[in-house]
Amino acid sequence: MKHYSAEFLGTFWLVLGGCGSAVLAAAFPGVGIGLHGVSLAFGLTVLTMAYAIGHISGCHLNPAVSIGLWAGGRFPASKLLPYIVAQVIGAIAAAGVLYVIASGAAGFDVSKGFASNGYGDHSPGGYSLLAALVTEVVMTMFFLIVILGATDKRAPAGFAPLPIGLALTLIHLISIPVTNTSVNPARSTGVALFAGDWAIGQLWLFWVAPIVGALLGALAYRFIASEDK
Secondary structure (H helix, E strand, O other), X not given: OHHHHHHHHHHHHHHHXXXXXXXXXXXXXXXXXXXXXXXXXXXXXXXXXXXXXXHHHOOOOOHHHHHHHHHOOOOOHHHHHHHHHHHHHHHHHHHHHHHHHHOOOOOOOHHHOOOOOOOHHHOOOOOOHHXXXXXXXXXXXXXXXXXXXXXXXXXXXXXXXXXXHHHHHHHHHHHHHHHOOOOOHHHHHHHHHHHOHHHHHOOOHHHHHHHHHHHHHHHHHHHHHOOOO
16 A cells, blocks of 8 residues: 555656646746646656655556566566556645635636547647547657666666656657647546646547557567576
8 A cells, every 4th residue: 555655646646746847937027937847847746756655565556667667577567557557646635725725816727638539629739539549659659768778677777766757858849839748647637637638538549559658568568688698
């Protein structure tokens, strides 16, 4: 239960910090942090939690990451479902707290998106379903390659949170205009349940694409990292 509780708290922090920066601070008059600030916020949530709970649960915070680590031979199948459940519940709880905070301001309108992920008319840049699919698969694939590489026993010990957090920042800098960046089904689910309507209708993509990308990333890393016999 300590592992699952750590994943709950870690995913809560990721959604509150990342999505909270997008909802509360991205367009704040005069000092809005914009795309760059939101990207950094997501990276910082993972970096800080990796140091806080990495030694407890591994700090997955993401169903796609858990599945990718399983496919990469780093995580037991028996813990996969409980980890995913804890992550999704943590994301929903954080979205609920964020909703309470955001609704305290006059003019708040959850139907504007609430940091939800989308494609087509609901893509920040108007990108198509195909573009969103490719983006989420490729971004998650490389995220898993970075995670597996940074946590490899041959990598320098103690530094893994830095490249992983920076990789997530880079992923957001690239893909916020396309899908508002998911690469994390739990993160997408939490805010979509409050936004409702189209966000729930398009949520399937932000489960399928990150999981496919994570599996591809695990396969790619196992191939390039395998030691010659």
